Amino acid sequence: MRHRHLGTATLALGLVVLTDVLRVFLPSVITIFGQAASTPAELLGAFALGWFVLALAAPPLVRLVGSRVVGVVAVALLGAARLALTAGPGGWAQLWLASAGLLAGLVWLAATAARGERAVPGLALGLAAAALGHVLVGTYDLVWRGSWAAWVAGGATVAALLAGEVLLARRRGESTPVPHVRAWLLTGPALVLGGMVALSPAVVSTATSFWFGEAGTASTPLFAFAPLGVAVALLLLAALAPPRPRARLVWPALLLAGALLFGYGPPSLLAVAVLLSAAGLGGCLALADGAAGPTARAASRRGYAVVGGMLVFAVVSVLYYAAYDLGYPNGWLPALVAVLTGLIALEGRLRPRPAAPATEESVAPAAVSTARESRAFARLPAVPIAALATLTAFAAAVLHEPWPMATNRPGPPEQVRVVAYNIRMGFGMDGRFDLTALERAVRGADVVVLSEVDRGWLLNGGHDTLHLLSDRLGLPYVFAPAADALWGDAVLSRWLVGRARTRVLPAVGAPTGAQALGVTVDFSEGVRLAVVSTHLQPPPGADPVVQARAVADFATEYADGLPLVVAGDFNTEPGDPAFAALTDAGLVDAFAAARPLPTSPADDPREQIDHVFVSPDLVASEAVAMPGTASDHLPVAVTLTLPGGAS
Structure with missing residues (x-):
C-alpha cells in the first residue's frame, strides 16, 4: 500500500x-x-x-x-x-x-x-x-x-x-x-x-x-x-x-x-x-x-x-x-x-459482539471483520x-544538565541583597512567557524569594519555571508546594541552603492553598540567615490575618534566634490587620523608609501587597520596587546589613 x-x-x-x-x-x-x-x-x-x-x-x-x-x-x-x-x-x-x-x-x-x-x-x-x-x-x-x-x-x-x-x-x-x-x-x-x-x-x-x-x-x-x-x-x-x-x-x-x-x-x-x-x-x-x-x-x-x-x-x-x-x-x-x-x-x-448476517456488503473488500482486526x-x-x-x-x-551552582562564596558577606517577586507562573502583563525578562528582574540578587511558581501545570503550558530560572541564574533552589505538588513558593540563594521546613497555613475559606517555607542560608564561618517565603491567600472579601499570624509564629519559631527575613506576596497593605499581625510579632517593615511602595498591578501599581519583613537585628536600606511587566506584580528588593557587618 x-x-x-x-x-x-x-x-x-x-x-x-x-x-x-x-x-x-x-x-x-x-x-x-x-x-x-x-x-x-x-x-x-x-x-x-x-x-x-x-x-x-x-x-x-x-x-x-x-x-x-x-x-x-x-x-x-x-x-x-x-x-x-x-x-x-x-x-x-x-x-x-x-x-x-x-x-x-x-x-x-x-x-x-x-x-x-x-x-x-x-x-x-x-x-x-x-x-x-x-x-x-x-x-x-x-x-x-x-x-x-x-x-x-x-x-x-x-x-x-x-x-x-x-x-x-x-x-x-x-x-x-x-x-x-x-x-x-x-x-x-x-x-x-x-x-x-x-x-x-x-x-x-x-x-x-x-x-x-x-x-x-x-x-x-x-x-x-x-x-x-x-x-x-x-x-x-x-x-x-x-x-x-x-x-x-x-x-x-x-x-x-x-x-x-x-x-x-x-x-x-x-x-x-x-x-x-x-x-x-x-x-x-x-x-x-x-x-x-x-x-x-x-x-x-x-x-x-x-x-x-x-x-x-x-x-x-x-x-x-x-x-x-x-x-x-x-x-x-x-x-x-x-x-x-x-x-x-x-x-x-469485554462482551462478544453479535455476529452480523453474511451479505455481499459484509464481505466486500472495504470491510474488515472482527477476526482480522489484529492484521x-x-x-x-x-x-x-x-x-x-x-x-x-x-x-x-x-x-539540560544544570550548570554548577554559584554557592560557597568565600567568607560571610557584610550585606545581602534580597528580592521578592510574585512571578505569576512566568507570564507577563502581555500574556507571554518571557524567561529573559524574569531573569533580568532578579539577576544580581543574593537571595530570591518567589511566589506563584508553576512547575508543570497543563493550564500554563507545562513549563517548569523554577528549573528554567534556576539554571539561567546558576542558583540552587528550594521549592514548597502550596496548591498542589506543582504550584507554590521557592527560595533561590547564592549560598548553600539547608534545614528546609514547610508549614501549611490555615485555609480560612480561601480556595487556593498557602504555606510558609523556611530555609537557612549558610554564609560559612558560622554566619547564617533564616529566610521564610510565603504567599498569603485571603478568603473572599477578607484580610488574611489568620494566615499572617500563622506565618509569624512559624517564622519566629523556625529562626530560633537567627537573623530572619520573611518575604513574599502578602495580599495585605500597611495598616491592615494582617500587616499589623506581622509587625506585632516583632518583625520590622523593611520598606518603611521607602513608603509608599506600590507593587501591583505591574503596569499601573496602586497596591502595596508585596513585602519584606526582617528581625530587628537586620538593617534595611535601598528598598525599591523595580519597574517591569514580566509579571502582574513588581519585584521588590532591599539590601540587608547583617549583624556585625557594618563594623
Missing part, C-alpha cells in the same frame, strides 16, 4: 502543532482574558469551552464540503496561526491567534477522522513527539522565544504537516481499514492525561526534585528529565505493540492507579504516577485500536467523536484548574478521566521507535 504510514505521520505532526497552539491558548485565556483573576471564573471557563463547542459544527462542514478540502484548508490555517504566534504579538492579538489556531486544529481533526485515517499510532506518536520536543527545549517552548531557530523549526514542522495533508488529499483508490469510533474518542482524554501527568517533562523534572526532600531540592537535580524517556518508551511499547487479550484489564488499572497517585499521593511518589499513567495510557490506546465496517454515517460519527473527545479535554482542564479559584476538591478529576478512558478502550472487548492495519516497529524516543529523552537530559 502506497504511503501506508503517511496518515500516521501526518496525524502525529498535526498533534505536535496543535499542542504548541494549546500551550499558548490555555495560559492566554488565564492571563489575557482572565485579566489577573479579575474576570469571573465562570465567564473565563465559558470563553475557553466556547471554542471547543464551536468545533461541533466541523462534522457537518466536512460532510458538506468534503474531508480532503476541509483538511487541507484547516491545516493551513493551523500552521499559519502557529507561525504567527512565533512573532510574539502578545496581548489580545495573541489570544485571538491562539483561539483561531485551536479552532482550525479541531476542524482538521474532524476532517482527518472522517477521512478514515487510523487514530491510535498517530495519536501515540504525536503525544510522544510533543513531549520529546518539549524536553529538548527544556520546557521553554520555541513559540515563546522568537529566535531564528524557532522560526526554522516551526516552519519546517508546519511545511511537513501541510505537505503530508496535501499528499493525503491527492491519494486515490486505496482501500484502507476504517478505524473504530472509540479510537478517535480517546484523543481528548489522552491529551489531557498526557499533558497533565503521563508525558509532561515539567512534571518529571519536578518529581525528581522531590527525591531530595519534602520541600523540593537544594539544587537542580542532575538528569532531571531522564525519567521522561522511560515514560515515553512505556507509552509507545504499550500502544504500538499487538495487544494481549489476557492483559486487557491491566492497562486501565495502571492508568487509574497513576491518576489516583497524581491526585492524592505524596509529592515523593509523583514520578511513580508518571510511569504508571504512561504505561496505562499506551495500553488503553492499543485496546481502542482496531477496524470497523464502514457505514453511511461512520464518517460523521468519527468526526463527532474526536470533537467530543476534545470537549472532554476542555471541560476537565477548566474544572481542574477552576478549583483553585472556586475552592472545591479536584484530585478526583484525573481519576475520572482515567476511568472514562478505560471504559472507552474496553468497549467491545487489518500495518503495524509500526514498536521497539525501535520506543528505543529512539528513549535515547532522545536521555540526550535532552544531558543537554
Whole structure:
C-alpha cells in the first residue's frame, strides 16, 4: 500500500502543532482574558469551552464540503496561526491567534477522522513527539522565544504537516481499514492525561526534585528529565505493540492507579504516577485500536467523536484548574478521566459482539471483520521507535544538565541583597512567557524569594519555571508546594541552603492553598540567615490575618534566634490587620523608609501587597520596587546589613 504510514505521520505532526497552539491558548485565556483573576471564573471557563463547542459544527462542514478540502484548508490555517504566534504579538492579538489556531486544529481533526485515517499510532506518536520536543527545549517552548531557530523549526514542522495533508488529499483508490469510533474518542482524554501527568517533562523534572526532600531540592537535580524517556518508551511499547487479550484489564488499572497517585499521593511518589499513567495510557490506546465496517454515517460519527473527545479535554482542564479559584476538591478529576478512558478502550472487548448476517456488503473488500482486526492495519516497529524516543529523552537530559551552582562564596558577606517577586507562573502583563525578562528582574540578587511558581501545570503550558530560572541564574533552589505538588513558593540563594521546613497555613475559606517555607542560608564561618517565603491567600472579601499570624509564629519559631527575613506576596497593605499581625510579632517593615511602595498591578501599581519583613537585628536600606511587566506584580528588593557587618 502506497504511503501506508503517511496518515500516521501526518496525524502525529498535526498533534505536535496543535499542542504548541494549546500551550499558548490555555495560559492566554488565564492571563489575557482572565485579566489577573479579575474576570469571573465562570465567564473565563465559558470563553475557553466556547471554542471547543464551536468545533461541533466541523462534522457537518466536512460532510458538506468534503474531508480532503476541509483538511487541507484547516491545516493551513493551523500552521499559519502557529507561525504567527512565533512573532510574539502578545496581548489580545495573541489570544485571538491562539483561539483561531485551536479552532482550525479541531476542524482538521474532524476532517482527518472522517477521512478514515487510523487514530491510535498517530495519536501515540504525536503525544510522544510533543513531549520529546518539549524536553529538548527544556520546557521553554520555541513559540515563546522568537529566535531564528524557532522560526526554522516551526516552519519546517508546519511545511511537513501541510505537505503530508496535501499528499493525503491527492491519494486515490486505496482501500484502507476504517478505524473504530472509540479510537478517535480517546484523543481528548489522552491529551489531557498526557499533558497533565503521563508525558509532561515539567512534571518529571519536578518529581525528581522531590527525591531530595519534602520541600523540593537544594539544587537542580542532575538528569532531571531522564525519567521522561522511560515514560515515553512505556507509552509507545504499550500502544504500538499487538495487544494481549489476557492483559486487557491491566492497562486501565495502571492508568487509574497513576491518576489516583497524581491526585492524592505524596509529592515523593509523583514520578511513580508518571510511569504508571504512561504505561496505562499506551495500553488503553492499543485496546481502542482496531477496524470497523464502514457505514453511511461512520464518517460523521468519527468526526463527532474526536470533537467530543476534545470537549472532554476542555471541560476537565477548566474544572481542574477552576478549583483553585472556586475552592472545591479536584484530585478526583484525573481519576475520572482515567476511568472514562478505560471504559472507552474496553468497549467491545469485554462482551462478544453479535455476529452480523453474511451479505455481499459484509464481505466486500472495504470491510474488515472482527477476526482480522489484529492484521487489518500495518503495524509500526514498536521497539525501535520506543528505543529512539528513549535515547532522545536521555540526550535532552544531558543537554539540560544544570550548570554548577554559584554557592560557597568565600567568607560571610557584610550585606545581602534580597528580592521578592510574585512571578505569576512566568507570564507577563502581555500574556507571554518571557524567561529573559524574569531573569533580568532578579539577576544580581543574593537571595530570591518567589511566589506563584508553576512547575508543570497543563493550564500554563507545562513549563517548569523554577528549573528554567534556576539554571539561567546558576542558583540552587528550594521549592514548597502550596496548591498542589506543582504550584507554590521557592527560595533561590547564592549560598548553600539547608534545614528546609514547610508549614501549611490555615485555609480560612480561601480556595487556593498557602504555606510558609523556611530555609537557612549558610554564609560559612558560622554566619547564617533564616529566610521564610510565603504567599498569603485571603478568603473572599477578607484580610488574611489568620494566615499572617500563622506565618509569624512559624517564622519566629523556625529562626530560633537567627537573623530572619520573611518575604513574599502578602495580599495585605500597611495598616491592615494582617500587616499589623506581622509587625506585632516583632518583625520590622523593611520598606518603611521607602513608603509608599506600590507593587501591583505591574503596569499601573496602586497596591502595596508585596513585602519584606526582617528581625530587628537586620538593617534595611535601598528598598525599591523595580519597574517591569514580566509579571502582574513588581519585584521588590532591599539590601540587608547583617549583624556585625557594618563594623
